[in-house]
Amino acid sequence: MALELKEKWSGAINVVNIGATREEGGSRDKVIKVGGQTTLPFLFNEGANPYKPVVAWEIWDIEPPDWPEELTRAHKDVLADALSWADKCVREYKAELLCVRLMGAHPDFGNKTAEQEAKFIGQLLKKVDVPLIILGCGDDSKDNLILPACCEAAKGERCLLGDAVQDNYKTLTAAVSADGHNIIAESPIDINIAKQLNILISDMGLPLERIVINPTIGALGYGLEYAYSIMERVRLAALSGDKTVASPFVCFVGHEAWRAKEAKVKQAELLEWGPESERGPLWEMITAVALLQAGADILIMRHPKAIDKINKYIDNLMITK
């Protein structure tokens, strides 16, 4: 008989619940659970991989000004209206989780107020009944105004909000903590900062079980393997018993993949690369494939074709027999 090698780990990844049903005080149709692994990804013979990785469809509160043509074409009829966009993702594409980026609050992209964004979140929660991930616009001082307002507007819905970073985590942590949400802790492909930030956030009283790590990734060809190795090391430490890093991962696949020249350049410019309608989604999908193997729990993605493929791929990976 062949020798079967099995690793035994002492630690486990925390289970994070996103979304709250009516019985739990929210209004979501169901709860998305991520984490809970007691071994490396998909090694079902070694330990538990209880929840399947999940794709969150990324939508914006404004029409994205700089998305590549292939991406805007895929969402063209709804891009200008976030509520219709959200609705289409859920109804037509059967999205289980939505990730809304409040870019419209950015001083350079409309400078919407906290009240406007909070109202929008309220409308979005009425429009769709899937759990939500809510992201700021990336401007720290603006995010510190809009995100607490959105936390309050979504009180009880157990959303996932982000991103908290080492230099700006207190306001968001306090708001998330007060209104019963979860938080994304972002570190710049740096395991030491990932650990430190988790400690800082939990020191403010938000339990480690409500933190998801955004390790920051690079797309295929743009540092993917570097991100992979950081995620792998974090996961190995967590499985070895380091509770301070035992958080599920969220990876911004769409954001990174569609910045790659290989994803967005048109065939007219580089004939031998083939049509961008195939190449772009493929670039996004392949980036996601690698990250799943590194331990990604939530993939934030953009193109329907890439998402369709990755969902099928995940279903195949989750077959245990």
Next chain:
Amino acid sequence: MFIIGELINGMYKNIGKAIKEKNKTVIQECALEQIKCGADALDVNCGPASGKPIDDIQWLVEIIQEVTDKPLALDSSKPQVIESGLKVAKFKAIINSTTADAEKLAILVPLAKKYNAKLIGLTISTKGIPQNKDQRVELAATIVATCSEQGFPVEDLYLDPIVLPVNVAQVQMKDILEAIREFKIISEPSPGTIVGLSNVSQGTRVRSLINRTFITMAIAHGLDAAIVDPLDRDLMDALITAELILNKQIYCDAYLDAYRRK
């Protein structure tokens, strides 16, 4: 690093008195304080003054288990005292300890097996304290061989090279450290290694400094466990940092706190 707190020992005045008066608060507070400071397990020793160690150890084990589920190291040279403690231990216990003498091993290895306990093996025998590295390794091999023969898992064995006071046996320090490394290659899987730390500084004037310097060096030689005073914060900081340098823990600015909240 597996830290066994050494403070519940009847030879300390407060503990000896508490055992005599059956004052469980003192013992339980001592247990919790050690755990708070980073102990993974607690040594339990009735001390020389205990008139009825067979009863006293049971009382100690039971009242400590009221406040913690950490493993307990039952510390006595008398096997019947150890077994008395094992009978009431709810969680995987540690037998502290056997020597390399055949008659001791014949009793304690089966006892460890019977109660699914871990076992500390001192590399010492009736012939006396070993004088160099080779004698230590030879005694260690005897202990490992007996465990293997009797089907006791070597992973549950901790070998102790016998740490001597630096002011008594300075020439042996290097041998003691090197013995730790050699213990690890006696068998596959490797046995664990352990030291009773405080002995190294016995009778010196800078005990804490000597303790933490020795343990740092021992960790670099592959030490897995130690019986220490976890309330010595400088010692614990040095120990955590030594493990950090060996890449056993991920660095972050708050790594000392992170270790303590494990």
